[in-house]
Amino acid sequence: MNEHAATLPTASGASGLTILRGLLRDRSLLTALALMREHVGPAFQITLPRFRPAVFVGPEANRQILVTDRRDLSWRYPTDPVVRLLRQGMLVVDGEEHDAYRRMMEPPLQRRNVVAHIPAFWRYTDLLTATWRDGEVRDMLVEMRRLALLILMGTTFQIDFAPHLEQLWRPILQLLEFISPGLWILWAGMPPWPRQRRAMAAMDGYLRRIIAARRAELRASSREPEAGDLLGRLLMAPGMDDELIRDQLLTMLIAGHDTSTALLAWVLFLAGVHGDVLAQLQAEADAVLGAAATPPTADQVNSLTYTEQVIKETLRLYPPIHVGNRRALVDLDICGYRVPERTRVMYSIYLSHRDGAYWQDPDTFCPARFGRESEEKVPPFTYVPFGGGPRNCIGAAFAQIEARVVLARLFQCFDFELLNAGEVRPHMGATLEPRPGVKMRVRRRRPCAG
Numbered sequence: 001m002n003e004h005a006a007t008l009p010t011a012s013g014a015s016g017l018t019i020l021r022g023l024l025r026d027r028s029l030l031t032a033l034a035l036m037r038e039h040v041g042p043a044f045q046i047t048l049p050r051f052r053p054a055v056f057v058g059p060e061a062n063r064q065i066l067v068t069d070r071r072d073l074s075w076r077y078p079t080d081p082v083v084r085l086l087r088q089g090m091l092v093v094d095g096e097e098h099d100a101y102r103r104m105m106e107p108p109l110q111r112r113n114v115v116a117h118i119p120a121f122w123r124y125t126d127l128l129t130a131t132w133r134d135g136e137v138r139d140m141l142v143e144m145r146r147l148a149l150l151i152l153m154g155t156t157f158q159i160d161f162a163p164h165l166e167q168l169w170r171p172i173l174q175l176l177e178f179i180s181p182g183l184w185i186l187w188a189g190m191p192p193w194p195r196q197r198r199a200m201a202a203m204d205g206y207l208r209r210i211i212a213a214r215r216a217e218l219r220a221s222s223r224e225p226e227a228g229d230l231l232g233r234l235l236m237a238p239g240m241d242d243e244l245i246r247d248q249l250l251t252m253l254i255a256g257h258d259t260s261t262a263l264l265a266w267v268l269f270l271a272g273v274h275g276d277v278l279a280q281l282q283a284e285a286d287a288v289l290g291a292a293a294t295p296p297t298a299d300q301v302n303s304l305t306y307t308e309q310v311i312k313e314t315l316r317l318y319p320p321i322h323v324g325n326r327r328a329l330v331d332l333d334i335c336g337y338r339v340p341e342r343t344r345v346m347y348s349i350y351l352s353h354r355d356g357a358y359w360q361d362p363d364t365f366c367p368a369r370f371g372r373e374s375e376e377k378v379p380p381f382t383y384v385p386f387g388g389g390p391r392n393c394i395g396a397a398f399a400q401i402e403a404r405v406v407l408a409r410l411f412q413c414f415d416f417e418l419l420n421a422g423e424v425r426p427h428m429g430a431t432l433e434p435r436p437g438v439k440m441r442v443r444r445r446r447p448c449a450g
């Protein structure tokens, strides 16, 4: 480590008071982090009892954490709830074990295999909206979670989740609550609440049943699993027993649906706030899809360029994964600051995406900044909604194609009127989600199938 490396600054005196006031006013850790960035700088240490992470903001630190120094940083904190829930899931293991799972699960999530799911993304959107009555009010946070679950289970696992949705709804929310920031930050190893233990048992029971059923099916047929069939591939992989497969399935289920839920709900919220954006999204859906009731081709999905800009800008302002979490395995020097071994290291995606040093009007929603003609250029690793380096999001292609198809279908068929704009705030749950929800009146624009 560089002996001239500086000690990480902390909030103290006047800046400490300002941050505390902001925290009490908004009752939001996000506000506290933004104030730390403003008053302390792009690298700082949080100094809560037993929770003293080093937090970094900006492209240089992101690159160092995600690429250059990644071997000196591990993911796994055995006492963190997400590790206790996902056990040996690929999100929470390191080294060769991680790389082996990643090699197994990458092919089904590659772009060419995700494109084959376009008809399913479309069909599930229709299945969901068939339950909407013209003119009624729905919470888009709830609706998009339903849809994201149906899609993830239906495509990557090839399982019809609709019959299980109601029964597993509460357990899923309770598991998300378990891994969200909470008391465990101050009390490492805090046991789950009884309702969370029951939720884990319910989920485990369900996952074990689907693993057993698919294993029996594969034994009975000589057919190889399809390229996009993640569960089938895991079952065929050498060395994967049912417990390890359970860990990977739960990882995909949690990481793959909660993020898409937040993204889709935030896009609908922002389209509800910005009427011109909604109109342009609808105009693009009309121009590309017309009145079609059949799924778009991959080329049509590619030509939804405005929808893509809106998705990118939404991910900038409200990145579902707003912070990445690591542990220093050795003493490190990150951007000139001393980070002793065993320190919790965080790279803040949210703050990098809103840093005035790199973005023009960082808090303004402006999809055009991602347009081809945009003059705005930020250095690599400033915009990292899917992380970066070898541990970047394995589902990035899936999430982006899914979002485009779902949103184009929704805007082709519906008008949305936002009813609770004033009360929506970003909430740090397992992801950064719009709370208390996105209440919208839905009106049909045309009689889409469904």
Ligand code: HEM
Pocket: 090, 091, 092, 102, 109, 156, 251, 252, 255, 256, 257, 259, 260, 263, 319, 320, 321, 323, 324, 325, 384, 385, 386, 387, 388, 390, 391, 392, 393, 394, 395, 396, 398, 399
């Ligand atoms: C809008 C949607 C999504 C966003 C914003 C997102 C964001 C991210 C980010 C930022 C990371 C890296 C975290 C870190 O550095 O610690 C990550 C990793 C991961 N994501 Fe996503 N994700 C999304 C969708 C998905 C989907 C659809 C899947 C699965 C189908 C998925 C599965 C994973 C997994 C398994 C990892 C761990 C990768 C590894 O450690 O090698 N994500 N995601």
